[in-house]
Amino acid sequence: MERYGVGYLEERKLVKRWPQPMPAIVALVLTLAVFYVTWWIFQDSRGWMRMYTPYVGYMYTRWWLIMLIWMVYIFNYWPFKRSWLENSHPLYKGAILTAISVGILVILIKGFFEGLLGNLGLAYFNPGRLLELPGVTEFFAIEYAALACLMFAAIASWLSPAWVVACEEAPWQNMSQPAKGISILVMTFFLSTMIYFMTMHSHMGILYYPWQYFTSIAPPYWERFADTVSGNFHVSWIMCATVTVWIVETIWERFPFKLIKTTWLRRVTAFFGIIAIAWALHFFLYFAQELTWGQAIRGTRRDFAPDWRWLHVGEMAVFFLVPALFITFYCGNWPKRFSLPTNVLVRTLITAVAAILLYYFYYATSHYFLGTQKGFSHPQQFPMIPTIWLINIWLAHHWFMDNWPGWKMVPKTADEIAADHAEEEARLAEVRWNPTLGWGLGVGAVCGVVIYFIILAVLPWAYESITIIH
Template sequence: MSHGSVSFLEARKLEKRWKGPLPAIVNLLFTLVIFYATWWIFQDPRGVMRLYTPYVGYMYTRWLLIILIWVAYIFDFWPFRREWMEKAHPLVKGAILTLLSVALMLALIKGFFEGLLGNYAMAYFNPDQLTKLKGITEFFAAEYAATACLMFAAIASWLSPAWVVAMEEAPWQDLKQPVKGMSIWIVTFFLSTLIYLMTMHPHMGILYYPWQEFTSITPPYWEAFANTVSGNFHIAWIMCCTVVVWLMETIWERYPFSAIRNPWGRRLSIFFAIIAISLALTFFFYFAQELAWGEAIRGHKRDAAPDWRWLHVGETAIFFLLPALFLYMYCDNWPRKFSTPVNMLVRTAIVVAAGLAVYAVYYRTSHLFLGTQKGFSHPQQFPMIPTIWLINIWLINYWFMDNWPGWTMRMKTADELAAEAAAREAEHTWSPRMLPGLAVGTAVGVALYFVIVRMVPVVSESVTLIPK
């Protein structure tokens, strides 16, 4: 196995600059400083550019995320040469790759969505086209266009990495860049378009009076199931997909599906498992809100509104992605000393506990330093913006800057790559001897679920997150 046959991210080895937790602490502080400085400059309603309107700021946040994924995961840093990636200083790489990503993001938003689609396909992608409609102000024209545009990015940020994580880049895995990247990009872009048209286009179609029944399905087909005509129902499961795809890639190591030896069986199982797990989480996060706050009431404006409850499903999911990525990128995916299933379980428990803590801290304190409004369900309260903004900075630090300053980077030797692959193959196995444990564990898991169901109302009743 050589460097050329694996991606740059797989071929590099990150080594701690100092022993113990210091590198993680240093990088956390470093990225938090960048987070807060950039938040103030770009997003904060009290800051310089004040993009947190919220949808305009959210659009840029989502699009930056998907561009980062494309640059690192789909195109493997093409057109930059591997040599340059190996030798350039992390600060230089970080600056150049980030600027390139921002330029691509602006070109896509302004050129493709607003310019091309907004002028020649669907008016709602272009604020200028929307302001031609009677009664629509510039502010909401920009918000509507941003909503449409960002939802495309949300769908793509599930499907694009899923093609690497689940589909293992097949059937183009043996091609060279940029043909491989371009093939995956075109297919995932096409699938994103298809899913966008079936999920968010009907949402956009009923934004106008009267409903645009000639161009979209009104009322939308999910109304009876989701108890709302809002596309937030789709945001719920799509956001869960974007989170689960990274859980699968990081703390779960694609196990147990990685034990399937048939390539297409393995790929398809991971792809659909991501969707199935996401749907399970979607329904549970919705149910948890019902347990905490009571049954949803259609037409309600705030935390009892079904549309907000679905949105909050996605918001909740993102809170768990933060600790999962931190564990993977800055804690070497701790622990590693047990068997893969046990490692997965321990990591999942850590992520659940840390995710709940981040959720509580966010709603308890974020209004004090982010310039947002306190409360759960303010229409302009979007925890997905600061959380994804921080994730973007972590990804830039991890993918583009090789975890500088807490880590140094060197390339793995061919032997190391081979040893890693062999160890993974040896560990990622399935045995019928696991069946008794699986049966007992499944029963425990079901019992655990019902314990959680009983605990949610009690915890909700005894904990007040929103300060007076």
């Protein structure tokens, strides 16, 4: 029976053509070159298509990410056969699969959101409908519609991978493609729609004058808690959830949830555990801004506005995702020499340091080469666009092109696959409860809390000592 790409990512062996770090450097240089050329073509305000308006470019960037996830994680490369995936040249495969992802993207945006939903359901998904409102210009009609699609995308980009990573495709994991993909797609799209209505629809409802009291909850229920009526409050934690899903999937190797042996409990804990970690990150990154810039002031704009601070939480979170993916895709999830929890901790620390450096680098220099403007809170400053654009290129490179040219894809033999499974079992068996581990756990937990408070104490001083934007 044809397996398409089921298990393809786990069952492929990426063989380095040269010793490290050469393949990683080649991959980085190559993908950055592709990033910059495509950025200039599609996004840059000085370039060709100038989609960074910003919402149009952002919306396509975000949905393209989801298209890649759908194709690989949900549909397992269906309808492409396993032999085609294993035998096609990475360039050819990459071109075909990327073109298809873009094709589906355009059909989804133009056909489903603007055409179907925008004409038969919610007018604000269709720029043409919005133009009928008195006083709305074409520019903002397009921006508002793109914003609505974008907010939907934020939710879908969390739930689509979460159903695979946390819920392990249940209950359709044994179904063949495309039935499995369609089932998961329908489920995650349904959940995304529900969460969209509960988190983002009210934002759109008060976007128009007067407030649309009879079609959305206005003012939104989160107003007092979040200190804003803006839906950015939800964008923030949902973005954190997206980042957490991928951190759990990559540098955490689904730890700690995979230690839970009971299947249903593992899946439920993973799904809600990811949300819990995301909320912790969501609160912490907001607090970090309060400690460095001062408390937010409701009603103001830019870097003191609560709505922008929440948005910036999401922006800060995505800086963590970039190094995490790089470590997994191009550094073989280094290090692997320690126990699973220690490896996870070391990778997390490396990711955190790299994220801080990337944050610094982005705000200090990006206005020189991305066509953006310097400053943290410029209304058109959306670091999520270039970072997710780069991530998309990495996903296409890693999933569609097998890291070519630094690596060569060789299918694993049955023995190698069995050895992988045995190794994984052994690694999990190694993490077992014993008194020494319990002592370590307790001491580590105390250390974690102490480190947290040390970070709180250091943050204001560190920010005062460093000038990011000159």
